[in-house]
Amino acid sequence: MGSCNCGFLAQEITKLSKTEIHSRAMHKYGDWNEQLNDYCPTSGLLMDDLISQMLNFGLDTDDLKRLEKLSDKEVLNRLQKGQRFLTPNKKEDVVLYLNEWASLLEEKLLDNIRIPVNAEQLIVSGSW
Template sequence: MARPNLDLIAALRRTARKIEKGSPYQWGHMGSCNCGNLAQELTRLTKAEIHAHALANGRGDWNEQLNDYCPTSGLPMDLLIGEMMEAGLDPDDLKQLERLSDVRILQRLPPEKRYLRHNFRDDVVLYISEWANMLEEQLLAPIKLPHFEWSEQTVLA
């Protein structure tokens, strides 16, 4: 499960905004798919660099890359995935992002919006945006603000 933090939440929001505004999106391309777009934000690599890293490993799609992920291999794609893990993600987060399948996120959506398609721009934007909202709520949940009693005297003072 993703570790809520400001940098990850901001990267998710930037990713959703970029996809929504028309940045390159192609589900079959390792650098411009769901995970690829988020990887661009977290690693500052280009879509071409991400795609080249994936091809160099020769393992296939993101799911296969994540199944074979080895943090000590030194392979470019494993280093990239490692950087994403350092940002607060785990392999399951990325597998679910690629398929838009995290039930915790889907349950937060209106019932008519819960059947998302992984190769549709609007569905990806909705999923990533809701994920950011969920992580933000988790991050803020332990913060308790003091309760103030308000009276007319407080307002007039």
């Protein structure tokens, strides 16, 4: 659980070691997908606390499920054809996936930014 796709990201977000993450996961059953399905923010379980930290970082449970399987079609379609068959739990492939995902999110954010410009105000104020 500490050395898989979500585990790599969890290490970066929480600063826990892969051993600490794995230890937390052993208090519940299942892989990341099952633990995300059973996630309860008020359970008091260490793994649920770890998941809460990841969610507070801006992710949601669906993001984490897709990350664990490297399965977001929008992200995969952006990769070059020879890079689309990523190996789960291979850190280099997870980093490639995360970088492409970050680029996608940045593009979506920039596409939604609209700065209203009033040309008359720019000319009058001498800013143009």
